[in-house]
Amino acid sequence: MVPLRPQFAVFLRGWIDEAGLQKDDLLFPGPHGGHLSVAAYMRLWEQAQEAVLPHDELLDWRLGEPVDILRESSLVRWLRRGVDVATVAELAGVAPAWLALRYPYCFRVDATEIDWERLAQATRLPEPTVR
DSSP, X not given: OXXXXXXXXXXXXXXXXXXXXXXXXXXSOOTXXXXXXXXXXXXXXXXXXXXXXXXXXXXOGGGGSOHHHHHHHHHHHHHHTTOOHHHHHHHHTSOHHHHHHHOGGGSOOTTOOOOHHHHHHHHOOXXXXXX
């Protein structure tokens, strides 16, 4: 899953609704209804780049990066800029706790004061009832 800008997500959701696609339908099916091959994706990606980018941007090193690297860098950038963790988690399709475990260096816990008394009260086990 790749995080998207909200405007692009709205566009894609509208396109999917308009096409009547269901949960397991492919957004870009192959010629026989199945998945496209990696080679087909690469050809389409190259054609799309050539169609919309100026020549100097075609040589940009990021264009050839695997999607997971782009996803990782987007998530880290958003977290470091202070975007709400719940929002980043929603865009990435993961739980906020997963973000905290995966990117602990993006959270400034040393600047946070912990109310140890409140934490102890919240985690205290109930008193056993005697019968």
